[in-house]
Amino acid sequence: MDKNRKVHQFKNPVLNWIEFRLPIISYFKKEYGDYPMPKNCNYFWSFGALATITLVTMIVSGIFLAMNYTPHTDMAFDSVERIMRDVNYGWLMRYIHSNGAAFFFIIVYIHIVRAMYFGSYKYPRELNWILGVFIFLLMMATSFLGYTLPWGQMSYWGATVITNLFSAIPFIGEGLKTWLLGDYNVGNATLNRFFALHYVLPFVIFGVVGLHVAAVHVHGSNNPDGIDIKTNNDSVNFFPYMLIKDTVAMCAFGVAISAVIFFGPNLMAEVDNYIPADPLVTPAHIVPNWYLAPFYAILRAVPDKLGGVLLMFGAIVILFVLPWLDRSKVRSCNYRPIYKWFMMGFFVNFFALGYVGMLPAEGLYLLIARVGLLYYFGFFFIITPFVGWIEKPSKLPLSISDVYAKNIATNIGGGEKGIPSPAMQKDTNL
Amino acid sequence: MAKKPKNKRRDFLQLSTVTLGAVGTAAFIWPFLKSMSPAEDTLAAGSTEVDISAIEEGQSITIKWRGKPVFIKKRTKDEIDAAKMVQASDLRDPQDDADRVQKEEWLVLVGVCTHLGCVPLGQKVSDMKGEYDGWYCPCHGSHYDTSGRIRKGPAPKNLDVPPYTFLNDNTIKIG
Numbered sequence: 001m002d003k004n005r006k007v008h009q010f011k012n013p014v015l016n017w018i019e020f021r022l023p024i025i026s027y028f029k030k031e032y033g034d035y036p037m038p039k040n041c042n043y044f045w046s047f048g049a050l051a052t053i054t055l056v057t058m059i060v061s062g063i064f065l066a067m068n069y070t071p072h073t074d075m076a077f078d079s080v081e082r083i084m085r086d087v088n089y090g091w092l093m094r095y096i097h098s099n100g101a102a103f104f105f106i107i108v109y110i111h112i113v114r115a116m117y118f119g120s121y122k123y124p125r126e127l128n129w130i131l132g133v134f135i136f137l138l139m140m141a142t143s144f145l146g147y148t149l150p151w152g153q154m155s156y157w158g159a160t161v162i163t164n165l166f167s168a169i170p171f172i173g174e175g176l177k178t179w180l181l182g183d184y185n186v187g188n189a190t191l192n193r194f195f196a197l198h199y200v201l202p203f204v205i206f207g208v209v210g211l212h213v214a215a216v217h218v219h220g221s222n223n224p225d226g227i228d229i230k231t232n233n234d235s236v237n238f239f240p241y242m243l244i245k246d247t248v249a250m251c252a253f254g255v256a257i258s259a260v261i262f263f264g265p266n267l268m269a270e271v272d273n274y275i276p277a278d279p280l281v282t283p284a285h286i287v288p289n290w291y292l293a294p295f296y297a298i299l300r301a302v303p304d305k306l307g308g309v310l311l312m313f314g315a316i317v318i319l320f321v322l323p324w325l326d327r328s329k330v331r332s333c334n335y336r337p338i339y340k341w342f343m344m345g346f347f348v349n350f351f352a353l354g355y356v357g358m359l360p361a362e363g364l365y366l367l368i369a370r371v372g373l374l375y376y377f378g379f380f381f382i383i384t385p386f387v388g389w390i391e392k393p394s395k396l397p398l399s400i401s402d403v404y405a406k407n408i409a410t411n412i413g414g415g416e417k418g419i420p421s422p423a424m425q426k427d428t429n430l
Numbered sequence: 431m432a433k434k435p436k437n438k439r440r441d442f443l444q445l446s447t448v449t450l451g452a453v454g455t456a457a458f459i460w461p462f463l464k465s466m467s468p469a470e471d472t473l474a475a476g477s478t479e480v481d482i483s484a485i486e487e488g489q490s491i492t493i494k495w496r497g498k499p500v501f502i503k504k505r506t507k508d509e510i511d512a513a514k515m516v517q518a519s520d521l522r523d524p525q526d527d528a529d530r531v532q533k534e535e536w537l538v539l540v541g542v543c544t545h546l547g548c549v550p551l552g553q554k555v556s557d558m559k560g561e562y563d564g565w566y567c568p569c570h571g572s573h574y575d576t577s578g579r580i581r582k583g584p585a586p587k588n589l590d591v592p593p594y595t596f597l598n599d600n601t602i603k604i605g
Contacts, residue, residue, distance in 0.1 A: 157548065161569065164547040179463075183472050185497050185547070193466065280492055280499045280541075282548040286569050300570055305545055305586050361570060 031217050036235035037242045038223035040400050044114040045221060045242075046249035047107050052209060053250060054104045059202050061097040062146075065090075069149065071195035073188045076151035077276045095265040101143050102268045103257050105291035108136060116322075117343055119331030120222040126323040128215040131208055133319045138205045140292060140316075145198040147289060151191065152273030157286050159186045159194070165299075168309040185279065225403055226331025227396055234400035285360060293357030294350050298376065300361040301369035311373065318380050325380055328388035330396065338391045342383045349375045477605030479597065482536070490553050492541060495604050499541035499549050500592055501565075502602065505576060510534050512563065513577035523588045527577040530591050538594050538602065539578040543567040545585035550574060565589070 008026040010016055019025045037045075068087050070079040083090035112132070115121055121129035148159040163181055167173040182189030220229055229235050236242070260267060268290060272283045288296040295312050302308035333340040353372040356365040397403045478495045482502060485491055490503035505513075513527040531537055541549050545567065551557040552565035552574075560566030560573035562581045567574075572583030579588040594604045 157569075161546040161548065164545070167547075179467050182466055183468050183497065185542075187472075187497055189469065189472065279497055280494060280549060282550075282567075282569065284568050286548065300584075303584055305584055308584065 031214075032243075033237065033239045035217060035220075035238040036229060036232075037221055037238055038229055038234060038400055039236045040223050040225060040403055041221065041242070042224055043245075043249055044110070044118070044224070046246045047111040047114060048213075048216075049246040050249060050253050051104065051107045051111055052213075053253075054100060054107055055202065055206060055209065058097065058100050058104060059206070061093050061100060062199070062202065064093050065097055066199060069195075071149065071192050073151065073191055073277070076149060076191060080150045092261070095261045098269065099257060099260050099265060101146065102289070102291060103253075103260075104139065105143070107253075108139065109291070112136070113347055115222075116346075117333045117340075118222055118224055119226050119326075119328075119333065121323045122326065122329075122331050123323070124219045125216065125222065128212060129323055130320055131212040131215060133316070135205055135208050135212060136319075137316060138201060138208065142198060142201040142205065143289065143291070145194045145201070148186075148191065148194045149198060150273060151277045153275045153277055153281075153283050154270045154273040154287070156186060156277035156279065157282055158288065159190065161286055163190075165309045165312075168306045170306070222331060223400065224332060224334060225397055225400060226335065227400060230399045231401070287358055290354060290358060293355075294353035295357070297353040297357030297361075297369045298373050300357070301366065301373045311377075315376060318377070322380065322384070325384045326388055327385055328391065328393065330393040335394045335396055336387075336391060337394060339384075339387045342379060342387060345375070346379045349379075477603055480602045480604065481600060482602055483600040487535070492553050493604070495540075495592065500604055501537070501539045501541045501553060501578075501589075503537045503539075505535050505537055509563070509576040513575060513579075516575065516577075516579075521588075522580050523586070525577075525579060525588055530577050530579075530588070532594075532596065536602075537576075537578060538591060538604070540590040540592050541565075542590070543569065543572055543585055544580065544587040544589065545570055545572050545583070550589070 007016075007020050008023070008029075010019065010025065015025050065083065068079065068083050068090060070076060080094070083094055085091075087093075115129065115132065144158070144162055148155045163177055163186065166180060167177045169176060178184060180190075181187070182193060220235075270287055275283075287293075295315055298315050299308045299312040302311055328336065328339065330336055333343050349372050352368060353376065356369045356372070359365045361369065397406065478493060478500075480491075480493050480502060482491075482504070485502065485504045487504050488506045488509075490501055492499050492501055494500070510527075516527070518524040518526045527534070541553075543550050546569060548567050548569035550565035550567040550572070552559040558566045558568070560582075562573050562575035564576045564578060564581075565574040566572070567583065567585065570584050572585035573581050574585075574589055575581050577588075578591075580586070592604050594602050597603050
């Protein structure tokens with residue numbers, strides 16, 4: 001080891017002792033203390049922190065649920081009912097966990113919307129985006145596995161429908177499905193392995209989240225104006241400024257999720273899942289969790305089994321290549337007068353797909369799903385590359401500080417382009 | 431040049447070591463993958479004998495075989511005629527009614543929709559039977575006819591016919 005290595009010096013000798021042996025103190029100071037955040041970041045930038053907090057909450061509540069849960073087809077449903085009725089605060093653990101999953105998706109969807117609208121996926125943060133999509137995929141897999149565990153009617157038939165998607169693959173499909181289930185249909189072998197995988201995947205997510213955060217810290221966070229930090233004037237330290245801001249967001253989130261957990265814990269639950277699983281009776285409408293409904297709508301919009309499955313998975317896989325489909329160098333949609341509206345249209349369309357995904361696939365709903373499907377893929381394959389090519393973006397501010405200088409100038413009635421802003425003068429002094 | 435044979439020997443050793451390591455790892459992974467396939471007791475799940483003497487014409491019962499629902503239907507004359515009238519070549523999964531039954535009044539089907547595995551409706555009198563008066567899958571709207579053949583909707587295949595034999599006039603052995 002290099003004896004000339006520079007060791008950070010802290011006031012506290014205990015920290016120094018640790019730092020000399022494992023430079024973890026300086027790492028945390030650099031990544032979570034002095035880490036520069038663009039000072040124009042709004043509350044959209046708190047959703048990464050909220051997602052992390054929710055992930056930890058899900059892992060903790062899940063571990064405590066697992067202490068009382070039995071992954072056997074004869075006992076799973078009853079053990080969940082026992083958690084609800086007899087285990088001390090079991091009802092709270094379960095409602096935190098079930099509603100926490102829904103809120104986890106709400107937060108992550110907002111986080112993704114933020115990344116798309118403000119162009120966070122563009123150079124140099126493409127790998128960061130890819131890791132994020134990967135986390136999203138893992139989340140969907142984990143939530144699906146977890147939804148099977150209570151062994152109600154929706155659990156059973158949801159698992160049946162989703163695992164049957166694999167049987168659409170030519171030649172190997174049936175064999176693959178049987179291998180995944182460990183039986184010819186969803187049964188005890190399936191429940192057992194789903195429980196094991198549902199327990200382990202969140203820790204995999206946690207690991208990928210670590211990479212996701214490490215990757216964003218390399219080039220720093222994006223911001224609503226989508227321009228880089230140029231001077232110290234453009235940023236504030238993560239501690240205390242952003243930590244405090246994230247804490248405010250966390251409090252608001254806590255109020256929202258508590259309202260649901262305590263006053264409407266079954267708002268987002270399906271009534272049929274309080275009926276024990278019955279392999280001989282399919283519920284009239286198999287409804288996916290609302291947060292997976294847009295993809296379910298795409299599956300049902302296609303009148304062909306393999307085609308529907310391919311497009312459904314394609315709808316997620318397409319996200320991986322978004323950084324290369326978008327040819328515009330301007331990150332933030334605030335400066336993209338045309339693409340901005342297509343982007344908003346994409347969000348509305350996704351919402352509409354989710355809505356019809358929860359309703360029967362017939363008549364008008366089917367038509368909406370098909371139009372939505374066309375827009376979804378058209379947005380990625382046609383609109384995104386094409387608009388980036390023809391659009392003339394509006395003028396970007398010179399620096400993040402300049403944004404504020406302009407705002408101040410406009411507010412006091414000035415704002416002529418010839419007048420140098422105070423911030424710009426300050427920059428030159430540095 | 432004198433070094434060359436020595437390098438070759440080292441290259442060979444390195445390559446063979448890495449290869450052996452890779453093969454060993456693959457061999458180590460195999461049992462884990464294989465353990466996820468259906469276990470012996472699952473494979474051995476046996477056959478089921480069903481007493482069909484109480485089934486009236488037009489009536490259909492559901493029994494459980496290897497964890498799956500099996501429909502046994504005693505078809506009416508009209509239903510048999512409707513099934514026979516269809517040209518097999520017009521169907522998505524072409525099959526004559528005669529190839530799907532042993533005795534034409536008795537139709538035995540695995541009651542699992544070939545689309546995504548739901549149990550189609552049509553067993554009860556009050557159920558929706560679809561446009562072809564057979565079975566209708568409520569999940570994604572597949573219609574099956576009185577021979578259990580797919581006629582409309584997303585399912586790619588006809589309802590499966592399980593292996594079965596008539597032990598006598600009143601008993602069917604499924605499996």
